[in-house]
Amino acid sequence: EIVMTQSPAALSVSPGETATLSCRASQSVSRTLAWYQQKPGQAPRLLIYGASSRATGIPARFSGSGSGTEFTLTISSLQSEDFAVYYCQQYNNWPRTFGQGTKVEIK
Amino acid sequence: EVQLLESGGGLVQPGGSLRLSCTVSGLMFRSFAMTWVRQAPGKGLEWVSTILGSGDTTYYADSVKGRFTISRDNAKNTFYLQMNSLRAEDTAVYYCAKDGSEFDYWGQGTLVTVSS
Numbered sequence: 001e002i003v004m005t006q007s008p009a010a011l012s013v014s015p016g017e018t019a020t021l022s023c024r025a026s027q028s029v030s031r032t033l034a035w036y037q038q039k040p041g042q043a044p045r046l047l048i049y050g051a052s053s054r055a056t057g058i059p060a061r062f063s064g065s066g067s068g069t070e071f072t073l074t075i076s077s078l079q080s081e082d083f084a085v086y087y088c089q090q091y092n093n094w095p096r097t098f099g100q101g102t103k104v105e106i107k
Numbered sequence: 108e109v110q111l112l113e114s115g116g117g118l119v120q121p122g123g124s125l126r127l128s129c130t131v132s133g134l135m136f137r138s139f140a141m142t143w144v145r146q147a148p149g150k151g152l153e154w155v156s157t158i159l160g161s162g163d164t165t166y167y168a169d170s171v172k173g174r175f176t177i178s179r180d181n182a183k184n185t186f187y188l189q190m191n192s193l194r195a196e197d198t199a200v201y202y203c204a205k206d207g208s209e210f211d212y213w214g215q216g217t218l219v220t221v222s223s
Contacts, residue, residue: 034209036152043202043216044144044152049209087152091208094166096142096154 002026002090006099012107013078021102023071023088032092035064035073038101039084047086048073075104109133109212111203116217119193123221127188129203129214137161137181140206143188145199146216153199157206158186171197193221 003026031051036044048064115127143155179186204210
């Protein structure tokens with residue numbers, strides 16, 4: 001099983017600033033990596049797939065990068081609606097696995 | 108517009124069974140794999156099971172293998188999760204999702220509580 005490790009567990013950021021979230025895979029997943037956003041009481045929402053492609057309707061302030069085992073989600077100019085939990089997930093191998101999440105909080 | 112709607116959650120005793128359903132609209136259902144993901148209270152996301160479009164290939168997390176069965180009815184645009192021998196640790200919100208490799212559309216979730 002591929003273990004996905006996200007860091008940090010929580011991140012305090014002021015509105016308008018940039019948040020950088022990391023995700024590491026225990027073995028290479030090439031670019032088969034997705035990022036999701038989840039707000040309290042809501043289902044997750046796909047943000048990024050293929051490590052760097054934005055899903056339909058996702059603002060350009062969300063960007064993804066990386067390949068192999070190291071990935072980054074960058075949220076530029078944080079808006080109030082961006083404060084949420086973010087998960088990475090690999091779909092290179094079975095079982096599909098998620099990271100434990102990074103909570104982006106208002107500073 | 109793609110929509111997924113789960114049903115079937117509820118309270119069940121340990122050792123009991125429950126069947127979840129997810130009805131999908133707005134896409135060519137038989138062309139896509141479908142997936143169940145769960146989230147225990149206050150915890151992260153856990154992939155549970157996937158079924159491919161034809162229904163003849165399925166995948167399961169080790170934590171549910173042998174107890175849960177995923178299936179689909181392409182004529183009804185619906186897929187299912189039959190959950191048997193339920194345990195307290197199966198308590199979670201269960202989400203269904205369209206599986207385009209990434210999970211690009213999600214249902215709103217249905218709560219399953221396993222408790223005596």
